[in-house]
Amino acid sequence: MRKYIYPIIILACAATYYFYQDNGSDAYSEENIRLEEITNGKENNSDGSIPLTRKALLPSSENQIVHHHTYSLSYNEQHEQAEWTAHILRASDITSRDYKRPYFEIDDKVKTKTAHWRNYKKSGYDRGHLVPAGDRKATKAAYDETFLTSNISPQIHEFNAGIWNTLEQKTRYYAKRYDEVYVVTGSILKKNLKTIGTEKVSVPERFYKIIYRNDANGGKMLAFLMPHKETDASIYDFITSVDRIEELTGTDFFASLPDSIEDKLEASSSSKGW
């Protein structure tokens, strides 16, 4: 009997290991990979383009920037939500795994403390992800990390499940097609917006998403600016230039790109090349 004990133990250990791998509970390895992404990036891209780190992708901001394992954000305390989030979306982030939705938690990395999810309860508004949960399905840990109240804005359900969802799916399509895209998502925060909850979470009137694809020729950029309302229109009716979003937000996007490339890409409001 004894000769079976060790094989059984080894099998049990292996099974446990694979179980946690599959569940994506191995946050430690993910942390190593993704935090490295912020500071070091890769040696070189296969197509000869200059590798961009997540840090290089970050917009300018006077608000509180925090780095999570798989995305970064800038929290606006007045409006009790992020003014923008930034993440690198890779084809490998997109899987068909079915994770159980966790509860939204306060983001402890934001010093001023983020809003509580109760502000949204019975408000009539969705807890709309900025970094979509669907963009972070490589592991359970990555998925759960999107369920922080620093990563949501109040959204009308018909908008969130409608054209905004369509835009998120299109972004995932680009990530699969080009293997890797850089994504900045946010809203136009201004004074006198409607608020919800006891903490007065602002309800933005417009949301935007900027997608950048890198290549040896400077890459391509695509920006969408959408009114926060239900619509049957196409997402392509809401293409704008990054320059326009910079005007509205006062934020400088992709400042780390060489100026000649940045100026050209950010002036464009065309989906040509995508």
Place this chain on the structure above:
DNA sequence: CTGTTGTGC
């Protein structure tokens, strides 16, 4: 996929 609400312990 994007979400909320109701029930029960």
Place this chain on the structure above:
DNA sequence: GCACAACAG
């Protein structure tokens, strides 16, 4: 407060 199931676009 949390788990589970049902429901909606």
